[in-house]
Amino acid sequence: MERKIVYMDNSSATRMDEKVLEAMMPYYFDVYAVASSEFGYSLGIEAKEALDGARETIGKRVNAEAESIVFTSGSTESSNMALKGVAMALANKKGKHIIVSKIEDFPVLNSAKHLERQGFSVTYLDVGADGRVDPSVLSDSIKKDTILVSIQHANQEIGTIQDIGEIGRICHERDVIFHTDATHSFTRVPVDVQSSSVDLMTISAHTIHGPKGIGALYVRPKTIIEKWMDGGYQERDRRAGLENIPGALGFAKATELVSENENERLRKMRDHLIERIMMEVSHVTLNGNREKRVPQNANITFHYVEGESITLHMDLRGFSLSTGSACFSKSLEASHVIRGIGGDHERAHGSVRFTLGRYNSMNEVDSVVENISEVINKLREISPLMEKG
Amino acid sequence: MKFPYSEKVLEHFKNPKNVGKIDNADGKATEGSPACGDMVSVYISVDPKELTITDIKFESYGCASNIATGSIITELAKGMKLEDAKKISWQQASDALGGLPPVKAHCAVLAIEGLRSAIENYEEKHGLVKEKKPTTMEIVRSRLKKVMNPLSGLDLIRTELVKGIDVSGGIVTVKVDLPSGHQFASNIKEEIDDKIGTLWDVKEVHVEFTD
Numbered sequence: 001m002e003r004k005i006v007y008m009d010n011s012s013a014t015r016m017d018e019k020v021l022e023a024m025m026p027y028y029f030d031v032y033a034v035a036s037s038e039f040g041y042s043l044g045i046e047a048k049e050a051l052d053g054a055r056e057t058i059g060k061r062v063n064a065e066a067e068s069i070v071f072t073s074g075s076t077e078s079s080n081m082a083l084k085g086v087a088m089a090l091a092n093k094k095g096k097h098i099i100v101s102k103i104e105d106f107p108v109l110n111s112a113k114h115l116e117r118q119g120f121s122v123t124y125l126d127v128g129a130d131g132r133v134d135p136s137v138l139s140d141s142i143k144k145d146t147i148l149v150s151i152q153h154a155n156q157e158i159g160t161i162q163d164i165g166e167i168g169r170i171c172h173e174r175d176v177i178f179h180t181d182a183t184h185s186f187t188r189v190p191v192d193v194q195s196s197s198v199d200l201m202t203i204s205a206h207t208i209h210g211p212k213g214i215g216a217l218y219v220r221p222k223t224i225i226e227k228w229m230d231g232g233y234q235e236r237d238r239r240a241g242l243e244n245i246p247g248a249l250g251f252a253k254a255t256e257l258v259s260e261n262e263n264e265r266l267r268k269m270r271d272h273l274i275e276r277i278m279m280e281v282s283h284v285t286l287n288g289n290r291e292k293r294v295p296q297n298a299n300i301t302f303h304y305v306e307g308e309s310i311t312l313h314m315d316l317r318g319f320s321l322s323t324g325s326a327c328f329s330k331s332l333e334a335s336h337v338i339r340g341i342g343g344d345h346e347r348a349h350g351s352v353r354f355t356l357g358r359y360n361s362m363n364e365v366d367s368v369v370e371n372i373s374e375v376i377n378k379l380r381e382i383s384p385l386m387e388k389g
Numbered sequence: 390m391k392f393p394y395s396e397k398v399l400e401h402f403k404n405p406k407n408v409g410k411i412d413n414a415d416g417k418a419t420e421g422s423p424a425c426g427d428m429v430s431v432y433i434s435v436d437p438k439e440l441t442i443t444d445i446k447f448e449s450y451g452c453a454s455n456i457a458t459g460s461i462i463t464e465l466a467k468g469m470k471l472e473d474a475k476k477i478s479w480q481q482a483s484d485a486l487g488g489l490p491p492v493k494a495h496c497a498v499l500a501i502e503g504l505r506s507a508i509e510n511y512e513e514k515h516g517l518v519k520e521k522k523p524t525t526m527e528i529v530r531s532r533l534k535k536v537m538n539p540l541s542g543l544d545l546i547r548t549e550l551v552k553g554i555d556v557s558g559g560i561v562t563v564k565v566d567l568p569s570g571h572q573f574a575s576n577i578k579e580e581i582d583d584k585i586g587t588l589w590d591v592k593e594v595h596v597e598f599t600d
Contacts, residue, residue, distance in 0.1 A: 306455075382456065383449065
C-alpha cells in the first residue's frame with residue numbers, strides 16, 4: 001500500500017539507508033560463517049576480518065581504539081552492561097554508590113533502580129531548567145564509595161547536550177568510572193573519548209539509519225567491568241553470544257554515511273521548525289537548551305492542549321510524532337524528562353517531540369508546522385483551559 | 390491502518406458536536422484537572438417547567454477518548470429530562486461510541502461525572518436539593534472514586550490506595566498507601582485537594598502518605 005507519511009520520530013527508530021543494506025547483504029549470503037580465529041577456516045577468518053573492520057570504522061568516529069568497541073544488541077544492552085558490569089566488578093572492592101541524572105533514558109534509569117534493589121545506593125542528580133547537569137553539583141555528590149557516574153551525552157526527548165568533557169574530567173580526578181549514553185548524539189555531535197575522559201559509552205545504529213538490533217559499548221582499555229551475560233568468549237570475552245556480523249557491517253556503514261553536511265542540513269531544518277512554531281503559534285514553550293542541543297531535535301509544549309490528541313490528529317493527517325503525555329505512553333506516565341526540568345504535568349502532557357532524519361525535507365518541515373498550528377487551534381477551540389475572545 | 394479507537398470515536402474526535410461554552414448557563418461543572426491530563430467542562434440550559442435539557446455544550450482538555458465521550462454525552466443528553474440525564478452511565482456512553490479501549494474507560498467516567506455535576510449545580514442553584522448535607526466519610530469516599538490512580542487508570546478506592554479517611558471540624562484527612570516520594574504522589578495529592586476541598590463545609594484537606 002502506497003501512502004505518504006511524514007516521519008519525524010527519528011529518535012525512536014529510523015528508516016534504514018539502502019547503502020546500509022547493501023553493506024550487510026554479503027554477510028548473510030556469502031560470508032555467513034561464525035567469526036573465527038586465524039587458525040579457523042577461510043570463511044570464518046574472512047568474517048572475523050570484516051567484523052574487526054566495522055569495529056575500526058566505528059571506533060575512529062569517536063577517536064577510540066578498535067578493540068575498545070564491544071558490539072551489543074543495542075543501547076539497552078550497552079547501558080545495562082555498563083551499569084551492572086561496573087557494579088558487579090567493584091561492589092566488594094570499592095563501594096556501592098552510583099550517580100545518574102534524573103533525566104536518563106530508561107536503560108540507565110531502570111538499571112540504577114535494579115541495582116538499588118540489590119543494595120546499591122543511587123544519587124539521582126537534578127538538572128537545570130534546560131536539562132543540564134551542573135558539574136559542581138556532580139562534584140559535590142561524589143563520595144568515597146562512588147564507583148560510577150552515568151550521565152547521558154544528549155537527552156532522548158529534549159535533545160539537551162551535557163558537558164561530558166567537564167564531567168569526565170571531574171570523574172577522572174576523583175577516580176570514578178564515567179559512562180555516557182550517547183545513543184542520541186553519536187555521529188550527530190563530535191565526541192572524542194580521549195579528550196573527554198569517557199570510560200564507557202553507549203551507542204546504537206537504530207538512530208542513524210542503520211539496522212535495528214545492533215549497538216556497541218565503548219570500553220576504555222583497563223576499565224574494570226565484569227561480564228554480566230554468560231556464554232562464549234566472544235568480543236574478547238566481554239560479551240557472549242554469536243556476533244551479529246551483518247549488523248556490525250551495517251552499523252559501520254551507517255556511521256560512515258553521517259556527514260557534517262547532513263548534520264548542518266538537519267540543524268537548518270530544525271531551526272526553521274522551531275522559529276516558525278515559536279512565531280506562528282501562541283502559548284508555546286521550547287523544552288531543552290536552545291543552543292546545546294542535538295541537530296535533529298525540537299521539543300515544544302503547546303499549552304492548554306493534550307499531546308495524545310495532537311499526535312492522533314497529526315497521525316490522521318499523515319505525520320508521525322511523539323509526545324511526553326501520559327496518555328501516549330505504555331505506562332500512562334507523564335514524561336520524567338519534562339518533569340525533571342521543572343515542568344508540571346500539564347507541560348509534559350502538551351509536549352511534542354519532532355526528530356528529523358536523512359529523509360526529511362524543508363517542505364516537510366513547512367508542512368508539519370502548518371498542520372500542527374491548525375490542529376492546535378482546533379484543540380484550543382474546545383479546551384476549557386484556553387481563554388477565548 | 391489500525392487505530393485502537395472505533396470509527397465512531399474517531400468521528401467524534403475529529404468533529405466533536407456541541408463544543409463550546411453557554412453564556413449564562415443554568416448549570417455548569419468541571420471535572421478532572423490539567424495535572425491528570427484530562428478535564429471536561431459541561432454547560433446546560435434547562436427548561437424550568439419541564440426540567441429538560443434544552444441545550445448542552447462541552448469543552449475538553451484531554452485525549453481522544455475524553456473528547457469523543459464529551460461529544461457523545463451531549464448528543465445523548467440533549468432534550469432529556471434532568472432525572473433521566475443523570476442516569477446516563479459511562480457504559481452507555483462507551484457503547485454509543487462503539488466501545489473504548491479499557492485503559493481509556495476513565496475518560497468516559499469523567500464526562501459522565503461532568504454531566505451529573507452540571508445537573509447538580511442547576512439543582513443546587515434552583516433550590517431543587519434539600520438542605521445542604523454536612524460532609525461525611527461516605528461523601529469523601531464517593532468523591533475519591535473520581536480520583537484516578539494513574540498506575541492503573543482506575544480510581545483510588547477501587548485500587549485500594551486509600552487506607553483511611555477522617556472528617557472532623559471541617560478538616561478532612563485522607564491516608565494514601567504510597568510513599569510521599571512516589572512518582573504519582575504529588576499528582577494524586579493535587580487531585581484529592583481538588584475533589585474534596587470544593588465541598589461547601591471543608592476548610593482544610595490533609596493528604597498523608599505512608600512515610
